[in-house]
Amino acid sequence: MSVAGKRIILGVTGSISAYKSALLVRLLVKAGADVQVIMTESAQAFITPLTLATLSKRPVLSTFVASETGSWNNHVELGLWADALVVAPASARTLARFATGLCDDLLSAVYLSARCPVFFAPAMDVDMYHHPTTVDNLRRLESFGNHLIQAEHGELASGLVGEGRLAEPETIVTVLTNYFGADTAQSEGINVLAGKQILITAGPTQEPIDPVRYISNHSTGKMGYAIANAFAKIGAHVTLVSGPTALPIPDPSIRRIDVRSAQDMFEATQGFFADADVVVLNAAVADYTPAHPADRKIKKNETVFSLELTKTTDIAATLGNQKGPEQLLMGFALETDNERENALKKLHRKNLDWIVLNSLRDAGAGFGHDTNKITVIDKDEQTHEFALKSKEEVAQDLVNLIANTLQSRNIVKA
Incomplete structure (x- = not known):
């Protein structure tokens, strides 16, 4: 079983590793998934909405009201539409907001409305990743039933070496494929x-x-x-x-x-x-x-x-x-x-x-x-x-x- 036919919301937040979201969208679309990208305001400083809209073949959403058309981006409908919500990269700020239920933008509202499985792929510098507040936020989010895609070890944007790198897009796709494969096994046997x-x-x-x-x-x-x-x-x-x-x-x-x-x-x-x-x-x-x-x-x-x-x-x-x-x-x-x-x-x-x-x-x-x-x-x-x-x-x-x-x-x- 793959992600073919699955409706996936990809939340992109403010992290230098947001550039990897382009490849992630491409891999998901190539695998047959229907991808809707939601970007936070800070994410747009790292990668343009146009890039992700072109790859996903869908307009990128970032606000409750689309400035171009004045139409309402209904967070409840989005939460019900998705088969999975994947936040990659998930910044320290995003993890803190979601863990405490702070709902001040479209992505956090969709998260609180989602009935589908939610996957977090953290990305930040090594000391931020191991800070007690981040560790507690990740544990809290997992205790809610969310899925954590572990950050990887390697060279970071700061020049330091350690845990905090966003999991590679191929790894994220594999996690989703395995999840939906288990879901299919559930329905079939x-x-x-x-x-x-x-x-x-x-x-x-x-x-x-x-x-x-x-x-x-x-x-x-x-x-x-x-x-x-x-x-x-x-x-x-x-x-x-x-x-x-x-x-x-x-x-x-x-x-x-x-x-x-x-x-x-x-x-x-x-x-x-x-x-x-x-x-x-x-x-x-x-x-x-x-x-x-x-x-x-x-x-x-x-x-x-x-x-x-x-x-x-x-x-x-x-x-x-x-x-x-x-x-x-x-x-x-x-x-x-x-x-x-x-x-x-x-x-x-x-x-x-x-x-x-x-x-x-x-x-x-x-x-x-x-x-x-x-x-x-x-x-x-x-x-x-x-x-x-x-x-x-x-x-x-x-x-x-x-x-x-x-x-x-x-x-x-x-």
Whole structure:
């Protein structure tokens, strides 16, 4: 599936990399997309509307009222018309305005009106890209369900070298093609998951030492929440058992069960497991918990403090032992050494259908990132390797994999 026949609004904002938008328009039109360009006022200082109008074969829009004709550029109609809104380049100013809902021009009004997927491709200097406000704005926009096309590493207009370069137009087209390809798979086969009961665990657990302190890990829950959102978008009934995290529920249809400790998470998953068609165990559950948590704060008296730990219940192994013939169980393994060997041991020992392997050796994978790089191994030891992608795209890959397995089962039964 390509972008052929798709209606795409390209938002171009004030960045030196706006010159790349000409090639992006050309590639999209060549691929068969219908492209409507909306430019901010500052973008027009870097590239002329005439250039983009010529390439898109449509007048470029920039204001609510066209100065030439006096006609109204209806932002609501534009938001409903589009199959995708792509903001490339997305400047730091634009990200800040969109993240806070500031609506003072045509592009921001279209963004707030859009019901289609929205893709942001940031472009700015390295220090601006890594500034805490920009990082927070990007996280906020992603939490709304928008898609981030990561800025690339390289030489910048300032002469500095680092992250901040606009993703190449070919990369942006590939992201859109992959997205619409997944969308087509959804309509042609992935709907086998519609109405299915999906149980997902996400986030860390916190094991109490005393009323003040606990043992935990660096999991943010982003991957599990992205998976929950991907299932919810295709009409599955999702129950999300979540450890402590600041993330909002990504879709209002998701039933979230908040837990804290490994035992809490075990009891919650047990309660919903029997009715689940698919179980995705993404949570980073503590392997050990304090054997005797204190009921009062432990005072700092001794130079050396010893803590007796006891094993927690292995949720994946327990559910794998209880799993019925129609149930599918996916586990995760974050490894630093002998990755494949350790993942295979978990796969078979816990009776999983898939193990999703993350390696901390891979840049951009693991805890705390907005991206992930996974290798999925099924129970027959067939391996599916995926490139570094946003966690939303990784979630879609996993949903596609599960849907294909269910589809194959239905074909065999038929």
